[in-house]
Structure formats: structure tokens, C-alpha cells
Amino acid sequence: MAEKEISSEEIFKEFKEHSIAEFFKKNRQMLGYSGMVRSLVTVVHEYVTNSLDACEAANILPDIDVAVTEIGENKYRVRVKDNGPGIPKKFVGKALGTILAGTKFHQYVQQRGQQGIGAAGGLLFAQVTTGKPLFVNSSEKGKAYSCKIAIDTQKNSPIVTEMTDLTEEFKGLSIEGEFADVKYEKSEHGIYEYLKRTALSNPHCQIKFTDPDGKENVFLRAVSAMPQKPVPTLPHPLGLAINDLLEFAHASQSRKISSFFVDTFARTTSNKVAELREIAKTVDFDKPPRSLTWTDAEELIKAIRAVKWIAPDATAIIPIGEAQVKIALKNILDPEFMNVVERKPRVFRGGIPFVVEAAVAYGGKAGYQTDEGSAGAILRFANRVPLLFDTANCAITEAVKTIEWKRYNIDMETQPVSVFVNLSSVHVPYSGVGKEAISKEDEIIEEIRLAVMEAARGVQQFIRGKQHATFEAGRYKTTMRYAKQLAKDLSELTGANEKELFDSLDKIVTKHYPHLKKQDEEENAKAAKGKKEEAEEEEGAVSE
Numbered sequence: 001m002a003e004k005e006i007s008s009e010e011i012f013k014e015f016k017e018h019s020i021a022e023f024f025k026k027n028r029q030m031l032g033y034s035g036m037v038r039s040l041v042t043v044v045h046e047y048v049t050n051s052l053d054a055c056e057a058a059n060i061l062p063d064i065d066v067a068v069t070e071i072g073e074n075k076y077r078v079r080v081k082d083n084g085p086g087i088p089k090k091f092v093g094k095a096l097g098t099i100l101a102g103t104k105f106h107q108y109v110q111q112r113g114q115q116g117i118g119a120a121g122g123l124l125f126a127q128v129t130t131g132k133p134l135f136v137n138s139s140e141k142g143k144a145y146s147c148k149i150a151i152d153t154q155k156n157s158p159i160v161t162e163m164t165d166l167t168e169e170f171k172g173l174s175i176e177g178e179f180a181d182v183k184y185e186k187s188e189h190g191i192y193e194y195l196k197r198t199a200l201s202n203p204h205c206q207i208k209f210t211d212p213d214g215k216e217n218v219f220l221r222a223v224s225a226m227p228q229k230p231v232p233t234l235p236h237p238l239g240l241a242i243n244d245l246l247e248f249a250h251a252s253q254s255r256k257i258s259s260f261f262v263d264t265f266a267r268t269t270s271n272k273v274a275e276l277r278e279i280a281k282t283v284d285f286d287k288p289p290r291s292l293t294w295t296d297a298e299e300l301i302k303a304i305r306a307v308k309w310i311a312p313d314a315t316a317i318i319p320i321g322e323a324q325v326k327i328a329l330k331n332i333l334d335p336e337f338m339n340v341v342e343r344k345p346r347v348f349r350g351g352i353p354f355v356v357e358a359a360v361a362y363g364g365k366a367g368y369q370t371d372e373g374s375a376g377a378i379l380r381f382a383n384r385v386p387l388l389f390d391t392a393n394c395a396i397t398e399a400v401k402t403i404e405w406k407r408y409n410i411d412m413e414t415q416p417v418s419v420f421v422n423l424s425s426v427h428v429p430y431s432g433v434g435k436e437a438i439s440k441e442d443e444i445i446e447e448i449r450l451a452v453m454e455a456a457r458g459v460q461q462f463i464r465g466k467q468h469a470t471f472e473a474g475r476y477k478t479t480m481r482y483a484k485q486l487a488k489d490l491s492e493l494t495g496a497n498e499k500e501l502f503d504s505l506d507k508i509v510t511k512h513y514p515h516l517k518k519q520d521e522e523e524n525a526k527a528a529k530g531k532k533e534e535a536e537e538e539e540g541a542v543s544e
């Protein structure tokens with residue numbers, strides 16, 4: 001028998017709204033909180049990127065202290081402290097305990113943070129896994145205070161308790177929290193690697209990391225100049241989608257749609273607006289932007305795509321810079337050879353400018369050391385932030401994988417090579433809210449390929465020389481082995497003096513390879529010295 005039909009009234013008794021905090025509480029993987037190792041890195045990543053943004057906004061050379069302590073099974077205490085400007089008491093709750101609140105998302109300026117989610121996301125994760133609030137110390141105009149911050153997920157609002165003025169000296173912001181379902185690991189996906197790479201892409205900052213074993217690791221500041229400060233810019237019309245345009249229009253204070261265009265977007269003069277008017281005939285340009293409808297926006301976007309625009313201004317993008325990347329790579333990887341390339345600005349999606357920097361480094365600490373030997377590594381960055389996860393979904397990985405490495409005498413499977421790529425943009429197109437990979441836009445992939453290939457060309461000569469030298473050394477060693485055997489056999493056969501025979505063969509070979517002969521002699525002398533010392537040590541041990 002068919003079941004009785006249920007009315008919509010009945011079903012809608014269950015209708016509820018829920019807050020963005022409730023949403024992320026259930027979908028924390030979207031913020032990077034999935035997998036125990038990754039979750040712990042995400043916590044550190046969110047608070048460290050915030051510290052760097054804050055210090056740079058305040059013109060302070062960043063000094064960041066990160067400490068991770070094990071406090072139980074899969075349970076750790078994390079503290080991130082900076083020497084930045086701190087957060088005024090009045091804003092601390094909202095800044096760190098409200099999702100989608102911050103000082104950055106409404107500014108069109110190149111920064112690490114974009115969304116106003118990171119800090120409160122970390123708090124949400126602490127609260128869900130350990131039930132504990134965050135413990136915060138901050139300075140405000142030379143005075144220090146401390147407080148605890150929790151989050152009311154139903155309202156997406158902060159609960160600030162124990163606000164206390166501090167008498168001791170404190171400058172900056174320190175955030176401490178307890179997190180469970182996490183694990184510390186010293187792997188290529190762990191906190192140590194994350195901070196090492198942060199130091200690499202931010203040579204102006206100093207990072208101290210105390211790991212769970214109590215070991216202090218310091219990544220020293222390599223340059224003492226602040227990076228150039230990015231200037232806020234206006235969005236370019238070609239970078240807009242329909243809903244972006246609606247959002248801008250509904251938030252605008254301009255009187256008319258025509259003036260809204262001139263006030264809000266880059267490269268938009270009243271002449272350009274007149275051209276748009278000609279095409280988007282159904283749109284009333286004299287009505288207030290607040291009344292812009294979806295259909296209007298659709299028409300306007302069509303018109304925007306139909307007119308010619310001056311390319312967006314890329315001066316707002318500040319890459320790390322060739323000289324700084326060199327210093328940082330030297331400092332962290334100490335390679336035998338490297339080539340760094342900074343490309344000119346390009347645009348994606350028609351109107352969003354970006355700049356790619358790439359480097360290929362060979363030898364030293366470049367690449368990975370595996371049980372079988374060396375292997376190539378890809379170091380991915382977006383606006384100087386290391387990207388450790390979601391490798392397969394990233395435009396950088398895609399670009400590097402499609403390069404024919406053999407053409408550059410490079411073998412990413414067996415050689416100690418690091419490929420470094422940093423993409424800088426006012427709007428990095430991440431492939432998810434967790435910001436761990438750059439989405440695979442065609443223009444971006446192509447530009448990264450070109451940058452990496454250019455960098456690879458610069459190391460090709462060096463690697464070819466190195467391969468040739470290895471080949472020659474091998475050939476020299478084999479030939480000399482044969483010479484030794486030949487001298488012995490000839491002497492036995494003919495009765496001629498073996499040493500004389502060998503010396504004359506040696507003379508012929510050495511004439512062509514004097515440097516290899518010298519190298520060989522040095523190696524033999526070293527080996528003999530080592531053996532002698534070993535024997536003496538043994539003798540000493542026996543007589544004791």
C-alpha cells in the first residue's frame with residue numbers, strides 16, 4: 001500500500017537556518033582539517049600567515065615563535081607568537097572568533113589572507129576536538145592584555161572571557177590552543193618543512209620553531225629589508241563574474257550605476273561607461289547601484305566583454321624578487337648551482353594580473369634524499385605561502401609535470417633538484433577554501449611552464465658539464481684498471497718490468513686527464529690517511 005503523502009507544512013516544520021560556523025563545524029575538511037598531520041600544519045599555517053600579514057601591514061620585520069608540545073595521545077598544544085601590532089581589545093573577539101570577519105577580504109590588495117576565515121577556523125577546530133578556548137596575549141598601543149576566546153557556533157559570534165590587563169612587557173600577538181585528532185610528523189608534509197619553506201619565501205622574517213622534542217630550530221633572517229608594500233588597487237572589470245558585480249553594486253554608496261562603475265573599477269572612465277551604455281541598452285545607468293538586478297548584471301558583463309580595455313595595472317603585485325629568492329635559496333638549500341627567473345605580469349580570466357617567479361636549484365640540500373638516493377622536489381608557493389597539500393590539484397604541479405625535463409638534462413626521478421615556483425596576485429585562484437592548491441587556469445599553467453623552462457635552461461649547461469665530468473671520471477678509472485691489468489699480463493708474458501710498463505701507460509692517460517690523475521691521488525692519500533688513523537685507534541684500544 002502506498003504511504004500517505006506528507007504536506008509541505010509538515011516537512012517545513014523542520015526548516016532551520018544555520019550559521020557559517022555551524023557549516024564549517026560539520027565540514028572542517030574544507031578548511032584543511034582532514035588527516036592528523038595535515039590538520040596540525042593547517043593550525044600553524046593559519047596563525048603564521050596572519051602574523052606575517054600583520055607585521056608587514058605595520059612595517060615590522062617579522063619575528064615569529066612557534067612552539068608545539070605533545071600533551072596526550074594525538075593531542076598537542078600549539079603556540080604562535082609574533083612581534084606585530086597586536087589586535088585592539090575591541091576587535092580581538094570578532095577577529096579571532098567570527099568566521100568571515102577581518103581586515104582583508106574587502107581590500108583589493110595582495111595579502112596572504114583573503115577571506116576572514118582562517119583564525120576562527122582554527123578556534124573552531126580546537127573547540128570541536130578538545131572543548132578548549134584559545135588563550136590570547138596581545139598588545140594595544142603599548143599596553144598588554146590577555147583573554148580567552150571561544151566561539152558560539154550557532155550565532156557565529158565570539159565569547160571573550162577573563163579579559164585581563166597585563167603588567168608585564170608584551171608586544172605583538174600570541175595565540176595558544178589545544179588541538180586533538182592531530183599528529184606531529186617530521187616529513188615533507190610536516191610543520192618543520194612548512195616553516196622552512198615559509199622562511200625560504202620570506203627571507204625578511206625570522207622563525208623559531210620549538211618542536212615536540214623540545215629542540216629549537218631557527219630559520220635566520222636572510223635580508224633585513226622589508227618587502228615593498230603592496231598598494232591597494234581597484235578590481236579590473238574583466239576579472240568580474242555576474243555575482244561579483246552584484247555584490248560590488250549592492251555594497252556601493254555611489255548615486256548612479258554610471259558613477260558606481262567609475263568609482264569602483266580600474267581603467268573605467270566615463271567614456272568607457274558611455275561605450276557600455278551603447279551595448280547594454282536594457283540597463284538603466286541612472287538608477288542606484290543597489291537596485292541592480294541579476295539580469296542587469298548579466299547584460300553588463302556581456303557589455304564589459306565586448307569593449308576594449310586597457311590591461312590591468314600590475315604595480316600592485318609584489319613578487320619576492322630575483323635577488324631575494326637567490327639569497328633565500330642559498331640560505332636554505334645551499335645548492336651547487338641555481339637559476340632564478342622573474343617573469344613579467346600576465347593576466348588570467350581576462351582581467352586578473354599575476355606574476356610568476358621560478359627557480360631551479362641543483363645539488364646541496366636541493367631535492368629529497370630517499371633510500372635509493374636523490375629525487376626532485378617541487379616547492380609550491382602562492383603569495384609567499386608554502387602549499388604542502390593537495391599536490392595533484394595544483395596548477396604548479398601540473399605545469400612542472402608537463403615539462404620535458406630530458407631536454408634540460410634533468411631527471412626529476414633521480415637528481416637532487418628543487419623546482420621553486422611562487423605565484424603572486426591580488427586574487428590567487430585557490431582550488432578550495434583550504435587554500436592548498438592553485439586552480440588549473442590555462443593561462444596560469446602556461447605561464448608557470450614558461451617560467452620553469454626558462455629557469456631550467458639556465459642550469460642545463462651546468463648539469464651537462466657535471467654529467468660529462470662524471471662520465472669522464474668513470475672512464476678514467478676503468479682505463480686505469482685495465483692499464484694495471486695489462487701491465488701485469490704483459491710483464492708475465494714478456495718478462496718486461498711491470499712498473500715500467502704501467503708507468504708508461506699511466507703517462508699516456510695522464511697527459512689527457514691531468515686533473516683526474518690529481519683527483520685520484522688526493523682521494524688515495526685521503527683513504528690511506530683514514531686507514532692509518534683507524535689502525536692507530538684500534539692499536540690504542542687494544543693496548544688500553
Ligand SMILES: Nc1ncnc2c1ncn2[C@@H]1O[C@H](COP(=O)(O)OP(=O)(O)OP(=O)(O)O)[C@@H](O)[C@H]1O
Pocket residue numbers: 046050051054055082084085086087095096101102103104105112113114115116117118119120121173
Ligand atoms: N597576528 C595577528 N596580528 C594582528 N591582527 C591579526 C593577527 N591575526 C589575525 N589578525 C586579524 O584578524 C583577522 C581575521 O584573521 P583570519 O585569519 O580569520 O582572516 P584573514 O587572514 O583576513 O583571511 P583568511 O581567512 O584568508 O586567512 C585578520 O584579517 C586580521 O585583521
Ligand SMILES: [Mg+2]
Pocket residue numbers: 046049050112113114116117118119
Ligand atoms: Mg588569515
